[in-house]
Amino acid sequence: MSQIGLFTQEPAxxxxxxxxxxxxxxDATSLQIEDATKIAHAHTFSSSLERGYNTKGYDTQVGRAGLSLIEEQKIRLLVARAVLSNPCILLLDEVTGELGFEAERSVQKALDLLMLGRSTMIIGRRLLLIKNANFIAVMEEGQLMEIGTHDELKASDIGCIQM
Known part of the structure; x- marks a missing residue:
C-alpha cells in the first residue's frame, strides 16, 4: 500500500x-484493474476505447502523457490508480479545476468513494470539492482567514463561502 496519493490539476x-x-x-491482475476502474467510474470508457488495428479497451495507448484523453478521463484513470494503490492519505490540489460543471460532478462521485476511510487534504476554490469536508481552512494571500465547517463558514460574518 502506498502512503500518499497525489492528485493535481495536471493529471500525470x-x-x-x-x-x-x-x-x-x-503487480495487478486484469480483474483488480477492472475493479479499480469500476470504483473510479472509468470502466465504461476504458473498456470501449479503440485506437488503431489491434488496440482496444484497456490495451489502448493513451498517447504522449495522456493527450488522447479528455481531462475527466485522465482524472478517472488516476482515481483508479489510487484505488489500486490504496493510499492512507490523499492530497487533492485543484483536481477538478479544469473541468466543466457536469464533468466535475461526475469526477467528484469517484473522489468521494476514494476518500472514504482516508485522511484527505483538499486545496480547492470550488465549493463542490470541499463542501463535505469535516474541517475547512480559508486562506487568502497566505493568511488564515477562517476555520470551520461548510455550514459554519457560510453563516459567518466574513462569508468566505458563498453558493
Missing part, C-alpha cells in the same frame, strides 16, 4: 496503455 499519465497507467508500479 504516462505514454502507456490504460491498464499499465492504472497498475503503474504494481
Amino acid at each position: 499519465l504516462l505514454s502507456l496503455c490504460i491498464k499499465d497507467n492504472i497498475a503503474y508500479g504494481r
Whole structure:
C-alpha cells in the first residue's frame, strides 16, 4: 500500500496503455484493474476505447502523457490508480479545476468513494470539492482567514463561502 496519493490539476499519465497507467508500479491482475476502474467510474470508457488495428479497451495507448484523453478521463484513470494503490492519505490540489460543471460532478462521485476511510487534504476554490469536508481552512494571500465547517463558514460574518 502506498502512503500518499497525489492528485493535481495536471493529471500525470504516462505514454502507456490504460491498464499499465492504472497498475503503474504494481503487480495487478486484469480483474483488480477492472475493479479499480469500476470504483473510479472509468470502466465504461476504458473498456470501449479503440485506437488503431489491434488496440482496444484497456490495451489502448493513451498517447504522449495522456493527450488522447479528455481531462475527466485522465482524472478517472488516476482515481483508479489510487484505488489500486490504496493510499492512507490523499492530497487533492485543484483536481477538478479544469473541468466543466457536469464533468466535475461526475469526477467528484469517484473522489468521494476514494476518500472514504482516508485522511484527505483538499486545496480547492470550488465549493463542490470541499463542501463535505469535516474541517475547512480559508486562506487568502497566505493568511488564515477562517476555520470551520461548510455550514459554519457560510453563516459567518466574513462569508468566505458563498453558493
